[in-house]
Amino acid sequence: MSNKAGKAGKSPVVVIGAGPAGLTAAYELQKHSDAHRPIVLEASDMVGGISRTETNNGYRFDIGGHRFFTKVKEVEAMWHEVLGDDFITVPRLSRIYYRDKFFDYPLKPINALTSIGPYEAFRIIISYIKWQLRPYKDEQSFEEWVINRFGGRLYMHFFRSYTEKVWGISGKEIRADWAAQRIKNMSLWKVVWNALTGANDTASLIEEFRYPRLGPGMMWERTRDIVRERGGEVRMRSEVVRVNRAGRRVTSVDVRKWDPEKGDLGTERVEGEHFINSMALRDLIHAFDPPPPPEVVAAADRLKYRDFLIVTLVLDHADPFPDNWIYIHSPRVKVGRIQNFRAWSPEMLPDPDTASIGMEYFCQKGDGLWTMSDEDLRALASRELEQLGLAKASDVIDAAIIRQPKAYPVYDGEYRAALDVIEAWLKGLENFQTVGRNGLHRYNNQDHSMLSAMYAARNILGENHNIWDVNIERSYHEEFQLDRKGKASALAVAAE
């Protein structure tokens, strides 16, 4: 069945995916043009992608806590336009749990050195001096990058185990790009010195963030409604399975429709003048018909992803800790990060006498964690919560589990060369752009996923932005925190 998308002479723009990027592309297009009509095609039955909010018996939760923070003015403006007073300000507290102690996060070296004990602090300093005198000459990996700046001992305590939990590979196999993108080029000595000399200013650290009252999904549900009110379409349960092209022009996409009860409803064809994609690049390249040249397909197969799952536990008593979230560095447990959803917004919980805790596990589709039954995951998460001394396993009264494939694009040794090949080929298409996080295979938060989508919409309207440049050079708030004098006095490197 063919589906002519044009209506009343408006030029149809087909958008693949109703996550932050796809919905932003549609919103931006409508904001600046009456002559275009977005048709957003979403494979699942929820909008928001990885930034959606799930619900279990009235308990709302994110796929990992989603903070709203940006330096991009137009993104900030859109968040406020869409949510108005429903966009709340939340105080931020997050710590690292390591060796049965809490350490400040972002890591403040003075706090780290005093909390870890004098003997270990001494070893950290000696190791730092050693690596300053004899650094790795040609730093290629994440591990070498960090050790050159902070020493081997500090790396071992505060970087290695968490980074390996997140990525499932050794810090030796992760490219230094990732560290360089996440941590400003600085040294332990600079961080310590700044903390000492600018000590009075550390109180002025920005310790709050914005958040939709009912979780991040609220932002994307509202955006969907606005897109529809303005005459656009957001079609749910519509998975793009083929992208049809004639030479350098994309002509249509084939969409598999499904229904929760009836199952597969067959395929329909949606035509368009322009196309904006936010599905993962690896899937996209395989969806083209005719397929791209073999080297492009081979490059797509070299892109890797890290998967993720969250076990939310409802406890029969008040919050076990005040933080929004805690990083769990201890290698004794599998959990990587623990959320406390009331600290994000009290409206995430229906019952004030309970707590809602999100136990986050980084995993690989098909591995032991991913394939574990929901019952076993609940038992594991409850046991680990008790092992960490945060609550008793018997306090758990309800649980829900969400598995999220392709949560993180992996920056391994071969991704950059592969991406170059894919980028060059896609740039040759006349009316097709790709945006977002997995759509660019870039470690983008919502803001940069959105900015790339805004640029794609504006390119259709005649502007000329290079989407692939978004977030190449970034100094992001969380890599290091600046005090009033602009000095870095704390250091953070963690995956959201």
Ligand SMILES: Cc1cc2nc3c(=O)[nH]c(=O)nc-3n(C[C@H](O)[C@H](O)[C@H](O)COP(=O)(O)OP(=O)(O)OC[C@H]3O[C@@H](n4cnc5c(N)ncnc54)[C@H](O)[C@@H]3O)c2cc1C
């Ligand atoms: C654990 C975790 C924590 C995070 N924390 C933060 C945070 O604190 N702050 C922040 O700003 N960002 C955070 N992020 C990043 C944020 O989730 C992403 O930047 C954002 O969701 C990316 O938006 P997107 O639209 O590019 O992609 P996605 O969110 O992945 O959305 C893509 C959409 O496309 C759909 N789709 C895929 N394939 C098809 C197809 N073939 N046909 C139709 N539809 C398809 C998917 O179902 C999905 O809805 C976090 C990410 C993770 C994993």
